[in-house]
Amino acid sequence: MEPVAAGAMSPFQAGVFSLVVYTVLVVLFIASQLFLAVWLGEKKKSVEKSRPYECGIVPTGSARFRYPVPFYLVAIFFLIFDVEGAFILTWAVVYREVGFAGYLQMSFFILLLLAGLLYIWKQGGLDWKEALNRADC
Amino acid sequence: MLLWIAGFLILLVKLSIILGVVLFLAGYLVWVERKFLARLQIRYGPNRAGPYGLLQPLADIVKMITKEDTVPEGADRAFFLLAPAVVAATALLMFSVVPLGRDITVWGRRVPMVITDLNIGLLFVFAMSSLSVYGVALGGWASNSKYGLLGGIRGAAQMISYELSLGLSLIPIVMLAHSFSMVDIVQAQQKYPFILFQPVAFLIFVISAMAESKRIPFDLPEAENELVAGYHTEYSGMRFGLFFLGEYVHIMVFGGILAVLFLGGWRGPILPPIVWLMIKIFLVALFMIWVRGTLPRLRYDQLMALGWKVLIPLALINILVTGAVGLMMN
Numbered sequence: 150m151e152p153v154a155a156g157a158m159s160p161f162q163a164g165v166f167s168l169v170v171y172t173v174l175v176v177l178f179i180a181s182q183l184f185l186a187v188w189l190g191e192k193k194k195s196v197e198k199s200r201p202y203e204c205g206i207v208p209t210g211s212a213r214f215r216y217p218v219p220f221y222l223v224a225i226f227f228l229i230f231d232v233e234g235a236f237i238l239t240w241a242v243v244y245r246e247v248g249f250a251g252y253l254q255m256s257f258f259i260l261l262l263l264a265g266l267l268y269i270w271k272q273g274g275l276d277w278k279e280a281l282n283r284a285d286c
Numbered sequence: 287m288l289l290w291i292a293g294f295l296i297l298l299v300k301l302s303i304i305l306g307v308v309l310f311l312a313g314y315l316v317w318v319e320r321k322f323l324a325r326l327q328i329r330y331g332p333n334r335a336g337p338y339g340l341l342q343p344l345a346d347i348v349k350m351i352t353k354e355d356t357v358p359e360g361a362d363r364a365f366f367l368l369a370p371a372v373v374a375a376t377a378l379l380m381f382s383v384v385p386l387g388r389d390i391t392v393w394g395r396r397v398p399m400v401i402t403d404l405n406i407g408l409l410f411v412f413a414m415s416s417l418s419v420y421g422v423a424l425g426g427w428a429s430n431s432k433y434g435l436l437g438g439i440r441g442a443a444q445m446i447s448y449e450l451s452l453g454l455s456l457i458p459i460v461m462l463a464h465s466f467s468m469v470d471i472v473q474a475q476q477k478y479p480f481i482l483f484q485p486v487a488f489l490i491f492v493i494s495a496m497a498e499s500k501r502i503p504f505d506l507p508e509a510e511n512e513l514v515a516g517y518h519t520e521y522s523g524m525r526f527g528l529f530f531l532g533e534y535v536h537i538m539v540f541g542g543i544l545a546v547l548f549l550g551g552w553r554g555p556i557l558p559p560i561v562w563l564m565i566k567i568f569l570v571a572l573f574m575i576w577v578r579g580t581l582p583r584l585r586y587d588q589l590m591a592l593g594w595k596v597l598i599p600l601a602l603i604n605i606l607v608t609g610a611v612g613l614m615m616n
Contacts, residue, residue, distance in 0.1 A: 159293070163469075168382055168402035171301050175378045178305065179371050179528065182351070186524030191354035199359045201431040202519055212360070212430045220443050223590070227446040230598070234453050237605065238409070241460040244609055245616060252609050259602050266599060275594045277587035 222274050233262055296397060304401060308381055312534040313343035319534075319575045326579035346527075353523035361520070362428035369425030370521065370528035376418040377535040383407040383468045384542040387552045387559030399560075400469060407468040408460065411543060412453055415498060418532070419445045422500075422507065425529070426517030437516025440586070441500060441507030447593040448497035448504075454601035455490035458483075458608040459547050468543075472551035479550035486604045488548050490597050495544070497593065499536045501574060503581040506589060537574055541567035 159166065201208050240247070240255050269275060317332065317339065324331030332339030357366055382401035389398050404410050419442050426438015460466060462483060463474040474480075481488050497504040508516030518529045545551055545566035554562035584592070 159290075163398035163400045163403040165402065165404075167297060167301070168404070170297060171305070171382050171401050172379060174301055174305055175375055178309070178378075179374055182524050182528065183367075183371065185351050186353075186355050186527075189352050190523055191352070193354065198354075198356060201358045201360070201429065201434075202514060203432065204514075208432070212432050212435055213427070214432070214435070216435075216439055220439055223443045223447060226594075227450060230450050231446075231453070234450065234457075237454070237457055238460065238466075241457045241605075242464060242466065244461050244612065245464070249613055252613055255609065256606055259606055263599060263602055266594070270595065275590065277590050 219274075219277055226269060226274065229265070230262070233258070300397065301401060304381075304386070305378070308378065308535060308538065309531075312531060312538055313347070315534045315537060315571055316346070316530070317342050318571070319578075322572065322575050323579050326576070350524050350527040355523045355525060356520075358430055358520045360430040362430070365424045365428035366520075367525070369421045369428060370518075370525040370532070371421075373418055373421035373425070373532035374528040374535070376414045376421065377532040377539060380411055380414045380539045381535065381542065383410055384539070384546055384563075385469045385472050385551055386563060403467055403469045406466045408456060408466040408471075412449070415452070416446075416449060418536075419449075421529075421532070422517050425521070426507075429517075429520035431520050433513045433515070433519045434517055437507045437509075437513050437519070440513075441517055444500070444504065444507060444589060444593075445498055447590060448494045448597075451490055451593055451597035451601050452494040452498060454598060454605065455487045455494060456547065457601075457605050458487045461605075461608055461612060468546050468551075472546055472553065475550045475553065479548060479553075481548040484548070484604075484608070486600065487608075490601050490604070491544070491547070493592075494597060495540045496574065496577070497589070499533065499540060499574075501533075501537075502578040503584050504589060505583060506586055509583060537571050538567055540574075541570035544570050 201212060236258065237255065240251060244251060244255075320342070321331040321339065332342040335341040335345045357363060383404055385400040385403070387399040389396050391397065422441040422445065423438045426434040426436070426441065429435075459471065459480055462480055463471040465471065465474070471480075500507050506516075507513075508518065513519070518526055521529060542563065545563055549566050552559035552563040554565075557565075
């Protein structure tokens with residue numbers, strides 16, 4: 150009857166419009182909390198108070214120090230496996246339609262993925278204990 | 287146009303009620319946690335503000351709002367101020383795809399009982415949970431504190447590792463339901479909840495989701511006795527409160543998603559759907575608090591070994607088995 154009762158801008162459907170309104174509400178709520186905190190909170194600055202907490206000792210050196218390499222490695226492994234996970238997801242919704250042929254192709258892919266995991270495992274990419282001992286942390 | 291305005295008002299009221307209830311329940315989840323944890327440790331827990339300490343969440347809010355909002359010297363101001371908002375916002379947004387019940391009718395119009403039924407609902411949850419890594423990593427990095435940085439890096443590495451097993455464990459659910467939409471997933475569990483078909487996926491999901499929410503036994507990013515408070519060491523007042531709110535909303539969202547994916551969502555006999563969903567969320571929350579009261583913290587290499595050497599291979603094999611059995615049954 151009315152063009153606005155259906156479609157992307159319809160308030161009667163649980164679509165993207167509803168999500169946008171909800172997002173605005175969430176942002177407004179958080180903004181109001183932060184505004185209240187800034188408005189009602191104490192405002193007494195002092196040198197001691199704004200010093201980063203290190204158990205009462207005056208901090209020495211920069212807080213942006215270098216950290217062990219395994220953390221970078223994890224990030225790179227994550228990238229590889231996350232992208233491949235996205236491929237598996239696309240297969241998962243249609244796995245009945247693509248049948249056994251699709252299943253065999255996907256199992257080859259997953260086995261490759263497992264082989265890759267085994268490889269980084271054997272190379273010591275997942276061994277944190279030794280890596281952290283080497284890095285003296 | 288008039289119809290659109292009326293619909294918009296209904297939508298606004300609906301969304302405000304949902305948001306209000308989620309925040310209220312998250313506040314009282316803090317009370318439940320403190321009380322239940324105290325009882326597990328033979329203490330009383332909060333019992334001064336109101337009967338049984340029931341007004342404690344209110345007192346906490348008043349206290350956090352009136353505390354000073356400090357920024358440590360040398361901090362990256364913009365990121366420091368923004369990080370807690372990212373954590374709280376992503377947790378609240380994740381709740382938007384959880385179906386709350388059957389559609390209801392207001393003034394002859396169908397009002398869906400879900401904020402948004404995205405056809406990629408499950409992927410939306412993954413996306414939001416990935417974004418919350420930014421809150422933790424940036425919050426820790428920006429605060430110019432060594433503890434904060436260590437907590438932030440640990441948190442980022444832990445969250446992205448367990449995100450993999452979280453995503454992979456849910457692929458069998460997508461295969462069973464034939465859809466990413468949370469509403470369709472609930473619809474697909476008309477006869478049996480998916481936990482009966484996918485106990486392994488359930489186990490992997492529960493462990494990964496607990497690691498994602500950074501709670502004991504996976505609380506290394508904030509490990510009190512080594513990192514003070516990890517990535518939120520330098521936060522005070524309401525910004526700390528937003529990190530806290532994010533954590534408890536995250537528990538509720540986790541309960542809701544667990545209920546939707548494995549326990550049949552809002553389905554259940556006799557009681558109304560929304561009550562069933564609440565019961566399921568509450569049981570999951572109680573389980574998490576109980577785990578917190580029982581288990582010690584993992585060591586970092588144990589945490590990474592559990593994620594990469596156990597959960598990810600197990601999840602991949604689970605996908606293969608599910609695919610084979612599913613095609614065989616067809």
